[in-house]
Amino acid sequence: MKRQVIVYKMEGSIVRRVIPSDNSCLFNAVGYVMDHDKYKAAELRQVIAATVASDPTKYSEAFLGKSNEEYCSWILNPEKWGGAIELSILADYYGREIAAYDIQTTRCDLYGQEKKYRERVMLIYDGLHYDALAMSPADGAPEEFDQTIFAVNPDRTIGAYESLALNLVKDQQRKRSYTDTANFTLRCGVCQIGVIGQKEAAEHAQATGHVNFQEYK
Template identity: 30%
Template sequence: ASMDSGGNMQSNEERNAEKQMDNYLKTIGFHRKKIAKDGSCLFRAVAEQVLHCQSLHTEVRAKCVEFLKQNRDSYEAFIEGNFEEYLSKLQDPQQWVGEVEINALAVMYKRDFLIFQEPGKPAVNITDNNFKDKVRLCFLNGNHYDSVYPITHMKSAALCQSILYELLYEGVFRVDRGSLGPCQRTSRASDLLSDDCMAVCGSSDESDQETHEPLWWEKTPRCRVENGTGSVSSRPGSYRGRGRGRSLPERVRRSLNPTLLRNVDYDIWHKTKRAQQKMDYSIAAGMQFSVGDRCQVRLDNGRTYKATIKDVPPDNSLVAVQVEDLGKKEMVPLWSIRPLNDENSWTTVTNRDKRLSNGHGEWEGRGRGRGRVSQATAVGSSGRMLKQHSWPPQATVE
């Protein structure tokens, strides 16, 4: 197994299935646009294709629940178990869905659902209501829906996106056109249509505090700054500025590129997922560490030191550690602390039956499955683990 471009654990079989599907779709003039890998992937895709706004997926889900409730006689026979309990669970944004919901959405929005399931085979009209408009999806690896668009749509969307960002950065942020020009070029045969198959955009700092990320960076490789002691030190520099000589962050450069569609919703989901994983880790680490424990700590200067835990607050806030080499106490967040591990000092952290890969922030269980540990699971509550309906809907994903 390995990581995909979004930092998710992915087996070789899954990766090959996606590659084969993408190659097939390209030959017939279509492109698979990645959707967030959570319980709302179907509703996200429908919200984007029907309402032209993926963030309305919660509204689509709520309307689907209400539609099923009002048309109970038509759908109850296809539901396993108690109908009211099923609808109650369906309101959960992380609850996976299947063919029942697809049929309901088709009638709600008067669109048939064409679903690509196997490379080399045409899409299956799963609803077949003879509606003129369609929703095109790709169902891969038995547990996830992505959107499918004509390649012409992807190219047009990329151009429109670049125009919007150009207006934003030049007209609102007052960035000099000289800084925008390098991002805008003519298309090439080898160009990617979307950035969701590229590596995710890096953060401005390791803690992913992207609310502080500058709009653009100073191009000069190093700058001289006061270090607070009256002396001057040299370090890589960056600060807000306008005009020539600045480099825009990677996210902005992708958005300004008229030949590449930046998958904004997928990017935002990935950032949110990492924030949740950081919270999950803090809870798990807080359970693991106690006063007097030896550990490693990474400080703001990027260096790692051996330290001793002096205080672990009950609210998982800053932890007090005594840094031996510096001879002083530091207050640090839980995600800056790791157990002492001679084999792999900063790459993995062990916590009972789970481990966290710090390179990508993905929880991995010892058993099968790809789902990350939820906050409730990390603290040992009785929260249920949600399973998505496979194809057909009676099957489940283990």
């Protein structure tokens, strides 16, 4: 008996949806892939603060790098950036894995995978900024047609979507569409002092309270 093989053709491509650069790109990128809403930062910052405040044992000073109370106040400040801690909390809040692709290294950090959630969303990170990844049905199709939530298969992958996303990330890497945070040059928007790398920027911010930096060549 001849075995029938069914081949499914995937229409469309993975695209990068740009999120405004306003210090809340992580939260708004998550808002877009989860809810098709690019303006959820204030709400999601509240979610994170409430989660952290509700479990001071788990979210201790050793874990957060600052006291629980100080962190909750800090994350509610719209000028503060998010990172791994916030993505982990938001993965659990939505009950979906969050895959964050780093352009410079093409590494994918997967949040929520230990919970074996059945769906996944994808972000892309250039060293300073997060954007959203989506499956668009055709070139130039409106964002309203984007697919941003993908089913996780029994092998814990999302199938061909995963390789399409990685191809896009590698293409962005070839185009050097990232910032080398160890060696990039920044100028303080307040006092105009130049600093090199994320470490010097953090030290300047801690010493002066200035958090408005612009990259320059």
